[in-house]
Amino acid sequence: MVPASCRILPAMAISLQFLGAAGGVTGSQFLLTVGDRRVLVDCGLFQGGMDEIARNRMAFSYDPDGVHAVLLTHAHNDHIGRLPALVRAGYAGPVFATDATTDLAQIVLLDSAKLQAHAAARWARHHPEAAQAGESEAAVNEIEMATIAERAERPPHLRTETHAPLFDEKDVRRTIGLVKPVAYSTVSPIVPGVEATFHDAGHILGSAIIELRARDPDGAEMTIVFSGDLGRPNTPILRDPTPLTTADVVVVESTYGDREHSPGSQAVDELMGVVNDVAKEGGVLLIPAFAIGRTQEVIWVLDDLVRRGRVPRLPLFVDSPMACEANDVYLRHPDAYDAETAALLASGDSTLVYPGQECTPSVAASKAIIGSPRP
Ligand SMILES: [Zn+2]
Missing domain, CATH: 3.40.50.10890 (Rossmann fold)
Structure with a gap:
């Protein structure tokens, strides 16, 4: 079980928070803090049951304006789907992604904005009085207050009357405008003290394993690897995942980690x-x-x-x-x-x-x- 937040090494000013895809498989989001720099890896949508979907309405657990860079592993909604909402909430820094991820992200996010607009319009048509009264702006309420330990076991039970879209097409265009393209196997400076290398993940076009090299203000260094979603070796079209041989910390997806696939x-x-x-x-x-x-x-x-x-x-x-x-x-x-x-x-x-x-x-x-x- 993954704790919601952990200081990677007590002696270092480097910490990692798991803000999604912990105790569940959607909503991937990891916040890495190195000294006073904050780097977000993925900003995914929670998908599944009503409680999961309602989690998308909760405020970000950090100041969006206080994040210095976002890195994307790949363009599936559970890894990028809340990014335009983050931009709407004030994030205006760079978004590092491969070219193919950017092209696919634009398709996925524009489609999401369109579907949300249709859903909100349909709801307003069927609930004209509530829509008139502004009920669609109601906040998310947690029905059962859960302790951190309980939340690690299962997501909190949430209720929301909100029907407004999380973001619109304009937010998506602004998000895509923030992208700084990165090439595979090339070291890219992200923020002072953090550099990243994107490696083949073999999952979907543009997908990447992200290797982050972090150096805290005292000069201590560590390598943290985020697997993102991993493809299987020998699948068609894409190169196989790149084997990495050294890391201090590995954050690995484990959605199907408990079963043996047939060849x-x-x-x-x-x-x-x-x-x-x-x-x-x-x-x-x-x-x-x-x-x-x-x-x-x-x-x-x-x-x-x-x-x-x-x-x-x-x-x-x-x-x-x-x-x-x-x-x-x-x-x-x-x-x-x-x-x-x-x-x-x-x-x-x-x-x-x-x-x-x-x-x-x-x-x-x-x-x-x-x-x-x-x-
Ligand atoms: Zn995926």
Whole structure:
């Protein structure tokens, strides 16, 4: 169990606070204090049940204006989703991220702002009197007061009447405007006394393990590594996670750390079997997949199976505007590909695009799939 805050070494003026993704798997946020400098790693959205979602409404547990830099491991919402709210609350410092993370973050955060605006408008339509009375600005209340030890076991039980968006499109644009791009495997100065190196994490495009080198005012040094979310070795498209050999402290994600995964090749064999069954029966295969990362992997694998003649070429619809936008970002960053994907591209195979795949940018296009000709 992770304590909410810990001084890393008693003799050093370096401390680390766990402000999310502790006792849960969303809302990643770590505050590193080195002397009088404060550096935030990730600023993720809490997702899941009502208590988790309500946590996004709680005030930041530090002065947003008193943070000197933010670093992002990758562009999933549970790692970046509250950043525009932090900017709205007063943060105006630099945001360090890879180029690909910035491109994907823009898609994710603009989509989030749009969904929040729609949800708030819908709520106001259904509760005109409450909306008129300003009830949507009510604060978050903790129903059961919990001790720190209890909170370490489970999140507090919260209630909120708030329906206003956490942030809007303008906040997202301001957030993206704060980004300072970083390259992989390059030491970047962050604030006096802290430098960072971003390494491949192999999770989604642009994802990084962040290695921070901190030096306190007395000159004592330490290396702290934040794994971010880690990909599995040998997954398609991206380079494998970079092995790091030295660190004083490692903060590692452990979402699936308690189970043994079956080998990736087994999953490909299962997918191949299902596609062949569906083709034989004249059916339709629905593959629910996260829009960023998993969708591109599935497309890569299906394209590979078709190219090798292991499955027939069925029509493929990518039925998600966000996944389609993410596909385009993946195509724009060949510098992040692993050797296999780079070699396929060099040989003329557009391996990130399934032959004849169609994207649905609108609800109408999505509905039209049902009338598409069958093979
Ligand atoms: Zn992730």
